Amino acid sequence: MVSKSRIIPMESQSSTALSVLSSPDAIKHTEAYNKDLEIESEMVRQMDNEIQIYTDEEDEMINSARGLNSGLKMKGAIPFQDFKSTFSTTKSFRGFYNAKLGDIYAMSTLTLRGNHSWVAARFVNYYYHCMNPAFGLMKEQLGKKKIYLEVLNKHSMIYKQDYAFPSPLTDREAIVKIIWKRLSESSVMVAYHPLTSHPKVENKDGKAVIRASLQIAALVTQLDDGTTEVQWGSHIIFGGNLPSTVINGFVIPNTNRVLSHHQAYFANSILLQDLKKTDGKLLGEVLINQIKAARKRGGWKKRAELGKVGIDEFLYISAAMRELLPRHPWIRVLLHEISLNKVKAARTVHTALSDMKDNDAINLAKGLSTIILTNTEGQQRWTTGSPRTQPWKSSKRKASGCALTSSRLLNTI
Template sequence: MADREAIVNICWKRISEKSIVVAYSPLASHSKVENQDGGAMIRGSTQFVYLVTQMDDKTVDVTFGAHINFGGKLPSAIVNGIIIPQFVNALSQTQVHFINEIELEGLKENDGKLLGEIFVHQIKQARKRGGWKKRADLGKVGVDEFLYCSVAMREVLPLHPWLRVLLHEISMNRVKVAPTVHTALSDMKDDDAINLAKGLSTIIPSNTEASAAVDHWIAQNAALEEFEKKCAWIRPFFVELAQYNLSTSNFGLRLRVFGGALLSTIDVITDIYMTVHFFNTEGQSHFGRINAWLIGLTLFMQIFLSHLQNRTKPTIFFQDTFFTLIGFRPALDAYRVGSGAEQEDHHIVTPLQEMTFSKFLELVFEAIPSSVVQIYALLSIKEKKIDAIVSIVVSAATIEFSSAMLSYDWDTSPTNRKKQPMFYG
C-alpha cells in the first residue's frame, strides 16, 4: 500500500456572537513529498468542519463533521478496523479530557452519563491487569483512579467522603440484603454507604432496566434524594453503573425470563397433549378443534411478529419460525434476553420488547382461551382426570407469572413514569 499525505488549509469565521466555524479544506498548491522509496506519495484530501458554540461561561458545544478521501481505494478492513476507530477514539479521549476538567459546580445533568461511562471504562481497564481472583481489588483501584482524574470528583469527596466507599461497594456488585438507609445526607457514614451499595445490587436483579432500578433505589433512600437535589448529575451517573452491573451479573433477569420460558413451553406441550386427548375422546372432539385453532392462531401471530422483526433477515426469520412451530419460541426469546442481545439495525423493537409482545400474544390467543376451554371440558365430564387438571394448573401458572411480570415491567418503566407520573409513580 502506497504512502499517503494530505495538506490542508485552516480558516475560521464567526457566524454569531457565540458561535464560530473552523474549516479544514484541501490545499493542492504544494508539490508532493517523496516517500522513502523515492516515489511520490499519493495525495489524499481531508475536509473537517467544527461548529463551536458557547453555551455559558464554562461550557461550549462542539459539532464535528469530517470527509476523508484517501486518494484511492483502501481495504475495508483498514478503514473500518484502524482508521475510523482511531478517529472515534480521538474524539472519545477529547470528551474524557474535558469532562474530567469540569469543576463540580459546572457539572450538568447530562454530564452524569458520560462520567458514568468513564467510571465503568476505568473499572474495566483496571480489571484487565489481573485475573478473576483480583477482580474486586482491581475494581477498587479503577474507582480510585476515576476519582483522582476527575476535578469534580476531587471536589466532591471532601464534602461527601462516604461516596468513595459507596463506589467501591457498587463496583463489587455483591447481592446482599440491606436495610433502607434513612440517614440524612449530612450524617452519612461509611457503613451507610455500604448499605446503600448493597441495596442497589439487590434491586438490580429484579429489574429489566437499569434506570428503573436507580429510580427505585433513589426513591427509597432519603440521602440520595437529597444528594440529587444538590447534584443533578448523579442519577444518569448511577444509571450507567447499574447498567454495567446488570449486564455483568444478570442472574435475576435470567431467572425471570428462563422461568417464564419454561412455564410457557410446558404450557404449550400440555395444551397440545390435551388437544390430542380431546380428539381421541368421544364427544369432546369439538374441544380439540377449538384448542387446535387457538394454538394455530397463536403460532401464526408469533410468526408474523418474527416477520416484522426480521423481515430483512430471512435466515433469522426462518430460524425463529422453526423454533415457534416446535414450541420452543419462549426458550429462544429467553436465551436472547438472558444473553444480553441488543437491538440490531433491522429490528423494530428490542429483544426484551419482542419477548413481551410474544408473551402477550400467547396470553391473549392461547393461554387464557385454552384454559377456559379445558375448564369447561373438565366440568362437563363426571370422571376428572389428573392430566386435565395438571394442564389447567400449568396454564394458570403461566398466565399468572406472565401477567405479573408484564405488569411489573410497565409499572416500573422510567418511560411510563415520565409520561404519566400520577399513575405509574
C-alpha cells in the first residue's frame, strides 16, 4: 500500500547537494506538507471509522453528483464545441462548452498512486486549506480565509469561489458546498454542489458580480493496493456570454491544472520503497513541469539557473528523491547538467555508483545529453541491439553498479 508520512526537517548540511533539503524553501514546504497531512489524516480517519449521518438534501447532492458523473460519459450535445487535452499517459481531459451561455462541461479519468481514502481527502482539502505551496492555489494563500464560509459537520463545508475575468467582462462568484460520502469499502464520492445563496456573501461591496454555478463530481475507487481511479466531472455555468478565447485560454487550462496538481501531489508522495517501474515516466513528467514552472518566473537570460531551481524543488518535494539524494548526492548535479540541454562531447564514466562524485556526474550527463539529443534513427539502432552500437561492457564493473557511458558507443550513433 502506498503510504504517506510526515517529512522530518533536515538540519543544515555542509554538502552543497544536500543543502537543498534544508533550504528555507524546503523548510516552508515541509511545514505546509505536514499541516496538510494532519488535516487529511483526520478526514481519512472519519471516512474509514466514523459513521456519518446525512440529511435528505445532502443525499440528493450526492445523487446529483453521481448523475453528473454518469451523464458526462455520453456524447456532447450539438450546440457545444468540443475540447480535449492530455497531461500525461495516465490522464486525459476533455469536454464541451457553449460560449453564449457560459456553459462548460469537463470530464477526466485518471489514476493516482495512493489509497482511495487519502485521494478523496485530498480532493476535499484542495480548496479547503491546501497549504502545500507546490500543489495548491498560491498567492500566499490569498483569500483562503475569505472564501471559506463554514464547516457544517464532519463530512461537509461551504466555500466561495471567485472568478476574475479581464475587462469588460463581469466577474463571477460561486457558492459551493463540498460534501463526501463513502459508497462502499473501496469507493468514496466527493461532490462540489452549487448553492444559490449564503448570508455571508449577500452583502457585497458594490462591485458588479454575476452568480455562477459550480458542480464537481469525483468518484474515487481503489483498484488495487497501490492505485486509485478517479472518475471526475464538472459543470460550470458562468451565467452569460463568455468568449471562446477566455474559455480556452483561462477556464479550461485552470481546470486542467487542478487535476494536474492532484496527480503531481500523489506522484511526489510515493516513497522510494514503494516506487514501481511505471512510476518513472510520470515522475519524469512531473520533473519537467516543475522545471517549466520555475523558468516562467524570470526572463530568458535566467532560464538556465531557474531550471536548476526547478530541479532543486523536485528534489525536496518528491519523497523518493528526498530519500535518494543523501545516498547519491551527485544526482543533483547530474540533473542540473542534463537540464542545460546542450550537445556536448561524449564522455566515458567507469565509476561505481557508490563512489560517484560531482565531476563524474557531469561527465556522465554530457554523455547522456549526446544520447538523448541524437537522431531518432541512431537511437533505434542502439535499442534494437546492433552489435556495433552496444555499450562497452565489463562484468567486474557491472557487478559493482557502475555508470557506463561509452564514447565508442556514442561515436557510432
